[in-house]
Amino acid sequence: MDFLEKHELYACLQCGKCTGGCPVSLRAPLNIRSLMREVLMGGSPEVALDCPGLWDCTTCAICTLRCPRGLKPSEVIVGLRAELVEGGRVPKTIIDALEGTFKHGNPWGRARQKRIEWKGDTAVKTLSDEGEAEWLYFIGCAPSYDPRLQRIPRILCRILETAGIDFGSLGTKESCCGNEIRRMGETGLFEELREENTKNFNASGVKAILTTSPHCFNTFSTEYDLDGFKVLHYTQLLADLIKEGEITFSKEVNKKVVYHDPCFLGKQHEIFDPPREILKAIPGLELLEFDRCRERSLCCEGGGGRMWAEGAGEGERNSEVRVKDAHAMGAEIIATACPFCLLTLEDGAKTTGLEEEMPIREILELVAEAMGFDDV
Numbered sequence: 597m598d599f600l601e602k603h604e605l606y607a608c609l610q611c612g613k614c615t616g617g618c619p620v621s622l623r624a625p626l627n628i629r630s631l632m633r634e635v636l637m638g639g640s641p642e643v644a645l646d647c648p649g650l651w652d653c654t655t656c657a658i659c660t661l662r663c664p665r666g667l668k669p670s671e672v673i674v675g676l677r678a679e680l681v682e683g684g685r686v687p688k689t690i691i692d693a694l695e696g697t698f699k700h701g702n703p704w705g706r707a708r709q710k711r712i713e714w715k716g717d718t719a720v721k722t723l724s725d726e727g728e729a730e731w732l733y734f735i736g737c738a739p740s741y742d743p744r745l746q747r748i749p750r751i752l753c754r755i756l757e758t759a760g761i762d763f764g765s766l767g768t769k770e771s772c773c774g775n776e777i778r779r780m781g782e783t784g785l786f787e788e789l790r791e792e793n794t795k796n797f798n799a800s801g802v803k804a805i806l807t808t809s810p811h812c813f814n815t816f817s818t819e820y821d822l823d824g825f826k827v828l829h830y831t832q833l834l835a836d837l838i839k840e841g842e843i844t845f846s847k848e849v850n851k852k853v854v855y856h857d858p859c860f861l862g863k864q865h866e867i868f869d870p871p872r873e874i875l876k877a878i879p880g881l882e883l884l885e886f887d888r889c890r891e892r893s894l895c896c897e898g899g900g901g902r903m904w905a906e907g908a909g910e911g912e913r914n915s916e917v918r919v920k921d922a923h924a925m926g927a928e929i930i931a932t933a934c935p936f937c938l939l940t941l942e943d944g945a946k947t948t949g950l951e952e953e954m955p956i957r958e959i960l961e962l963v964a965e966a967m968g969f970d971d972v
């Protein structure tokens with residue numbers, strides 16, 4: 597099957613609904629409707645490989661969700677990137693991320709032994725080495741290595757322990773989930789990661805996987821073949837534990853908090869309510885909503901390999917728009933539930949000069965505060 601048939605490009609109406617919803621098309625050269633036309637008219641992906649903006653796409657999938665013909669324009673981008681990777685026509689920063697993952701199992705190319713650096717004093721059993729557990733907690737690359745994020749898994753471990761959940765991790769055997777790798781076009785490396793992680797999941801003896809990141813959650817639940825496994829994002833489990841009374845709060849968080857929906861949790865999996873239920877359960881916290889929330893949420897631009905690509909286009913970035921909108925509505929904190937959203941929104945707070953006024957917090961950090969975990 598050729599590229600055009602595989603992506604059903606003959607069915608494209610050129611209606612432009614995909615471009616209308618694209619969060620980067622207003623300021624970056626990416627125009628997904630024109631790109632679809634270019635490939636269709638040219639009869640092969642080759643004609644579109646020089647189109648500007650191929651690395652600007654965040655793979656948020658709004659285009660795919662809005663297409664009236666059921667096409668997947670975001671997958672066309674991934675397919676075109678795969679052609680570029682095949683031909684070695686890839687930006688240096690992307691090559692570095694792919695090589696780092698190939699050699700060390702993470703896009704930053706950090707040493708595998710340091711993958712458990714996040715733990716500090718946290719006691720987490722390593723599955724298959726130290727026995728079995730009900731849940732496998734998959735930490736993810738960014739929370740494992742990024743100093744700003746390393747407290748996030750520490751907090752989640754403490755919460756799980758308090759709630760009496762039996763869990764463990766893969767320790768240094770954990771490798772990148774591959775969600776971003778596939779979206780950077782490296783399908784071969786993605787297959788290797790999928791195989792390796794699946795082998796380790798099977799060897800661990802668990803039947804349930806919990807993730808910090810919506811990106812890991814997305815690929816495990818839709819792109820791995822994990823029949824018989826339950827896969828949850830942490831917000832889903834926590835919302836249930838709160839409802840069941842397994843998690844209780846001892847302190848108030850008297851703040852106006854606006855929640856930013858991550859694309860790979862909200863739009864792509866319709867997990868809109870569990871994060872909000874957690875925030876609403878925190879005593880004293882007042883939950884605000886962005887005008888563009890839930891299905892219409894504005895993408896932060898951190899996904900689809902954009903963490904490793906050069907900045908896209910001119911003008912205000914979406915993360916800056918998000919921070920300014922939150923400030924204008926009187927929010928005191930932006931909360932989110934994704935490591936990439938957290939980092940990109942924090943960047944937006946810095947570049948808009950609103951770093952002090954508008955702190956960005958993982959939902960878990962607010963839960964920790966309300967549970968009185970001052971030392972995590």
Ligand code: SF4
Binds near residue numbers: 607629632667
């Ligand atoms: S929304 Fe679908 S049919 Fe319309 S231009 Fe985009 S890909 Fe084509």
Ligand code: SF4
Binds near residue numbers: 619
């Ligand atoms: S996936 Fe998102 S960023 Fe990429 S083309 Fe589609 S709407 Fe635009």
